[in-house]
Amino acid sequence: MNKRAFMKSLALLGISTGSVFSSKAEVAPSLNEIDFNSDDIWDQIRAGYKLKPDYINLENGYYCFLPQETLEKYIEHIREINYQGSFYMRGVQFQNKAKSAAKLAELVGASTEEIVLTRNATESLDLIISGYPWKAGDEALVSNQDYGSMLTMFDMAEKRWGIKVNRIDIPMHPENDEEIVAAYEKVITPKTRLMMVPHIVNITGHILPVRKIADMAHSHGVEIMLDGAHAIGQFEFKISELDCDYYGSSLHKWLSVPIGAGLLYVKKNRISQIEPLLAPFDMKLKTIAYLNHIGTHPAATDLAVLNAIEFHNKIGGKRKEDRLRYIQRYWSDQVRDLPGVVVNTPKQPQRSCGIGNVGLENTKPGDLGTILMDKYKIFTAPIDGAGVKGCRISPNVYTSENELDQLVAAIKEMSGNY
Numbered sequence: 085m086n087k088r089a090f091m092k093s094l095a096l097l098g099i100s101t102g103s104v105f106s107s108k109a110e111v112a113p114s115l116n117e118i119d120f121n122s123d124d125i126w127d128q129i130r131a132g133y134k135l136k137p138d139y140i141n142l143e144n145g146y147y148c149f150l151p152q153e154t155l156e157k158y159i160e161h162i163r164e165i166n167y168q169g170s171f172y173m174r175g176v177q178f179q180n181k182a183k184s185a186a187k188l189a190e191l192v193g194a195s196t197e198e199i200v201l202t203r204n205a206t207e208s209l210d211l212i213i214s215g216y217p218w219k220a221g222d223e224a225l226v227s228n229q230d231y232g233s234m235l236t237m238f239d240m241a242e243k244r245w246g247i248k249v250n251r252i253d254i255p256m257h258p259e260n261d262e263e264i265v266a267a268y269e270k271v272i273t274p275k276t277r278l279m280m281v282p283h284i285v286n287i288t289g290h291i292l293p294v295r296k297i298a299d300m301a302h303s304h305g306v307e308i309m310l311d312g313a314h315a316i317g318q319f320e321f322k323i324s325e326l327d328c329d330y331y332g333s334s335l336h337k338w339l340s341v342p343i344g345a346g347l348l349y350v351k352k353n354r355i356s357q358i359e360p361l362l363a364p365f366d367m368k369l370k371t372i373a374y375l376n377h378i379g380t381h382p383a384a385t386d387l388a389v390l391n392a393i394e395f396h397n398k399i400g401g402k403r404k405e406d407r408l409r410y411i412q413r414y415w416s417d418q419v420r421d422l423p424g425v426v427v428n429t430p431k432q433p434q435r436s437c438g439i440g441n442v443g444l445e446n447t448k449p450g451d452l453g454t455i456l457m458d459k460y461k462i463f464t465a466p467i468d469g470a471g472v473k474g475c476r477i478s479p480n481v482y483t484s485e486n487e488l489d490q491l492v493a494a495i496k497e498m499s500g501n502y
């Protein structure tokens with residue numbers, strides 16, 4: 085039996101291929117060896133990950149850890165930079181970071197003059213919130229389903245600059261796009277300057293019609309910042325087609341860059357009005373680089389962006405998006421209509437991708453997460469807030485149908501639907 089057939093037989097038996105690897109990289113196949121015409125490509129991709137055998141990991145939303153192939157290249161970058169020391173940091177560090185940013189700009193459909201690499205979505209979005217040219221009396225618009233620390237940054241802006249921040253609730257199961265656009269529009273006033281909108285709601289997996297929201301915002305003279313922490317690498321889009329003013333994302337999530345990588349996009353004509361979060365050497369430099377002085381940082385992560393994009397492109401962004409949507413629907417369709425079960429993710433296919441959320445009417449989300457982990461060995465993220473009660477289920481490209489069958493069986497058993 086060859087290695088591929090062996091891996092497939094393990095996967096079919098529901099045995100984690102991760103357990104057969106040592107930490108030695110050469111055991112894991114590279115994506116170059118994958119036959120994309122075969123019917124077991126996802127088993128082959130799974131075999132490129134070192135998976136913990138202790139539990140089924142359905143919490144990739146925090147961090148989509150690296151396939152062995154990217155991990156080994158990342159470690160090689162760490163070794164090389166350590167070998168070259170300051171010679172590297174003084175020499176080619178910045179050119180290399182710019183090369184990675186340029187490749188990223190190509191991936192997300194933006195100009196290289198509008199993209200920089202940050203350390204995460206937090207840095208990207210907080211930079212805009214804190215650096216925006218606020219005047220006392222200005223208003224901002226956000227939602228209760230936005231990420232907590234960005235909401236706190238807006239609270240800080242209220243205190244610092246005397247602005248007012250209005251909040252809406254994003255409808256969880258909208259009839260159509262217009263319902264969501266209208267939910268934002270009705271809170272806009274002549275004083276509204278900036279709105280923050282999640283490209284995908286992290287706790288439910290709800291993908292918003294952000295181009296329509298941007299068009300509406302601009303028709304009122306309001307700028308729009310998209311929180312795409314979970315978007316890049318999960319589903320396909322081009323920032324240029326969204327017509328947003330600002331975009332922030334974390335690349336260690338769905339693009340599987342090592343921890344500590346993010347993207348900031350600022351529309352060219354908005355760059356000069358934003359104050360940097362951390363001061364650069366030269367405040368007169370009004371290119372996007374002046375927003376990106378973060379001091380000395382782990383330069384190997386910048387290099388690994390190229391390797392993560394290479395891995396992503398080998399799978400193919402569209403193929404990955406289709407797979408992630410398929411596996412989310414694979415489990416959620418089986419439990420959505422069961423009595424006592426609440427799926428907190430919209431049903432229309434275009435409104436979600438890999439992330440879903442499921443709750444039980446009679447069980448608190450925290451307890452549900454604990455039971456899933458302790459009894460069924462399934463790791464999820466319990467969410468109890470912003471109108472959402474359930475566990476976030478975020479599989480990744482290595483997740484098998486067999487693993488999701490175990491999730492479905494657990495939900496059925498807990499809800500008394502045998």
Ligand SMILES: Cc1ncc(COP(=O)(O)O)c(C=O)c1O
Nearest residue numbers: 204205206207231286311313334
């Ligand atoms: C919607 C959203 N925005 C921002 C963040 C912050 O991401 P990071 O911690 O990588 O900066 C997260 C983290 O999960 C998130 O879900």
